[in-house]
Amino acid sequence: MTVLDIQGLSVSYGTPRGELRALRDVSLSVPERKIVGIVGESGCGKSTLISAIIRLMAPNARVRSGTVRFNGQDLLALPEARMRGLRGTEISMVFQDPMQTHNPVLTVGRQMIDIQYRDKRSKADKLKRAAEMLALVGIPDARARLNQYPFEFSGGMRQRIAIAMALMARPSLLIADEPTTALDATLEVQIIKRLRELQDEIGCSILFISHHLGVIAELCDEVVVMYAGEVVEAGSVRDVFHHPAHPYTRALLECDPGHIKEKTRNLPTIPGNIPDLVSLPGGCIFADRCPQRHDACTEHPVMSEASAGHRAACHLIKAGAPA
Amino acid sequence: MLSYILRRIGLALVITVLAVTTLFVIIHAIPGDPVSTMLGPRASEDMRAALEQRMGLDRPLPVQIALFFGNMLRGDLGTDVFSNRAVTEIVLGQIPYTLVLILASIAWSAVLGIALGCYSAVRRNSLGDRLTGILSVSVIAVPAFVVSLYSLLIFAVRLQWFPAIGAGDTGDILDQLHHLVLPSLAIGLSWVGYIARLVRASMLEVLGEGHIRTARAFGLPERRVILGYALRLAILPTVTVIGVGMGFLLSAAVFIEIVFSRPGLGSLVIDSIMQRNYPVVMGSVLFSTLIFVASTTLADIVNAILDPRIRSGK
Known part of the structure; x- marks a missing residue:
């Protein structure tokens, strides 16, 4: 059973320079009770993808084609009122910057009560529920802390609160947009562990966006690699990390400090830049930066299977080149 | 919250004192004096001196300011030069x-x-x-x-x-x-x-x-x-x-x-x-x-x- 199924999604931004094609023919799916990671560098379209899923897009963004099916219904075709009904109940979000996530002039309790506005229960019941959720994410003395304001919590605490709020309605899909990027390493590990436990308990699926490969490897079941608005590789974490089929994924793994075994003066980088998304080059999107570029790369590659359930958009797969 | 309010009110009092002192000095620096205005150009020196004393204008400026604050605390802002009514009441x-x-x-x-x-x-x-x-x-x-x-x-x-x-x-x-x-x-x-x-x-x-x-x-x-x-x-x-x-x-x-x-x-x-x-x-x-x-x-x-x-x- 698939909770989220995105097929052929293309999203563009209208800019003074012309149409910026932020997402092109993106397909991915999140199975029930699984954690799917999306990895890619800045500007690869991760944030555009999320905002398209929950339909909170920038005013100049436009969906050109594709479907976003959530438990069978196409979210892009849903009336706004129905879509709003899903937000916070069936689909929840945890955002990147915990310092910006909460309203600074309302107490945490007030904000946690507000998001339960659909419930007909009493305010006392809602407060009780909020306190339970805070306790669940590991905030001590939860009841008293509900009366405090966001600025009275540390960044890690605030991200826990954000997770508590997101999971309060027991959603079937949690979208986490780089939830640990703004936190230091020890906190990151704690949050990841807690998220894993909660996911197990609530039984939701998680779409987890990150550029931190270690976190993805630790937390996710499957991973989708995005580059410049396209999915270039997708598969189980084991397959993608141990047998990367796309040269970009390989380059990304080589750049991860965790992968560097030898002492070096210069950290590895991928030479070149992301192509201009307003005037896209023809052919493979990664060709300009690819060390294995060859004649076939002038043609745009389609996703093909490297092994069962492991696909990548590279001509080398068909050519039978070793990954 | 209470301490913030008290701090803020304390600051307001300081501002008031400074502002009133400044105003007092400025008003006295304006050319023309009330004594001539009231008594006209042909008043005798004795009459002028008597009025100045009544209005407290014969004393040094700092003393006038101090007296003004003292009276102010009692709600007394002096009397109108012309009508002799209390200024507080007029204002x-x-x-x-x-x-x-x-x-x-x-x-x-x-x-x-x-x-x-x-x-x-x-x-x-x-x-x-x-x-x-x-x-x-x-x-x-x-x-x-x-x-x-x-x-x-x-x-x-x-x-x-x-x-x-x-x-x-x-x-x-x-x-x-x-x-x-x-x-x-x-x-x-x-x-x-x-x-x-x-x-x-x-x-x-x-x-x-x-x-x-x-x-x-x-x-x-x-x-x-x-x-x-x-x-x-x-x-x-x-x-x-x-x-x-x-x-x-x-x-x-x-x-x-x-x-x-x-x-x-x-x-x-x-x-x-x-x-x-x-x-x-x-x-x-x-x-x-x-x-x-x-x-x-x-x-x-x-x-x-x-x-x-x-x-x-x-």
Whole structure:
């Protein structure tokens, strides 16, 4: 059973320079009770993808084609009122910057009560529920802390609160947009562990966006690699990390400090830049930066299977080149 | 919270003392003295000396200031040079007219300005937003005395909807309200534009912040997101501006009270300056200062109530 199924999604931004094609023919799916990671560098379209899923897009963004099916219904075709009904109940979000996530002039309790506005229960019941959720994410003395304001919590605490709020309605899909990027390493590990436990308990699926490969490897079941608005590789974490089929994924793994075994003066980088998304080059999107570029790369590659359930958009797969 | 309020009131007292001292010095530096004004050019030296002594003008300036503060604490601001009535009584008799005018002006302009500002921010770049923008800048550019003169010509002289002069019969609230419409229109109009621009700008800033995206991502109704979450924050700079604006409204009121022949602090200040009536000038300016200091202090306290970060000093 698939909770989220995105097929052929293309999203563009209208800019003074012309149409910026932020997402092109993106397909991915999140199975029930699984954690799917999306990895890619800045500007690869991760944030555009999320905002398209929950339909909170920038005013100049436009969906050109594709479907976003959530438990069978196409979210892009849903009336706004129905879509709003899903937000916070069936689909929840945890955002990147915990310092910006909460309203600074309302107490945490007030904000946690507000998001339960659909419930007909009493305010006392809602407060009780909020306190339970805070306790669940590991905030001590939860009841008293509900009366405090966001600025009275540390960044890690605030991200826990954000997770508590997101999971309060027991959603079937949690979208986490780089939830640990703004936190230091020890906190990151704690949050990841807690998220894993909660996911197990609530039984939701998680779409987890990150550029931190270690976190993805630790937390996710499957991973989708995005580059410049396209999915270039997708598969189980084991397959993608141990047998990367796309040269970009390989380059990304080589750049991860965790992968560097030898002492070096210069950290590895991928030479070149992301192509201009307003005037896209023809052919493979990664060709300009690819060390294995060859004649076939002038043609745009389609996703093909490297092994069962492991696909990548590279001509080398068909050519039978070793990954 | 309480300690913040106490600190803020303490600061207000210090400001009042400094302002009053400065005013005292400035008024005494103005050329022309009340003794000549009152007694005329042919007064004898004895008469002049007697009057100066009665008014305390023969003592050194610092002593005069100290005495003034001492008397002030007892509610005694001296007596009118001409009528021999207590200054406190004269000023307190005029203050309600000015206060009502200012409060009415700021109230209608704040309500309308905030509503227009919200509308403009939410419907950004719509026809309504552009129209509001043009109108706002236009009314900001028009001085209050121009509005007052034209509103007099149109609504009082030509259409005769509203009375042209006075403040209405004492005791007849409807009549007084009727008299209040044109003057408060004249003072408040440019504030509508000003507040609308201000609220629009801070609203747009807040609407772009992460917590608004969070509120929407939790499916909160748009109405609650705008009024409960965004406006709560966007209103903070406006509260401060309104607090300071009360001071500017005081000076606008001086013009308006003359144009509309309304009684009030403004008319009183002008008249007593013309007559070099020191005690009355001092008394009315003192009360203006008090109103100004009180309104800025109040604005700070309201902000502290609305924003917990201010309360805790963060």
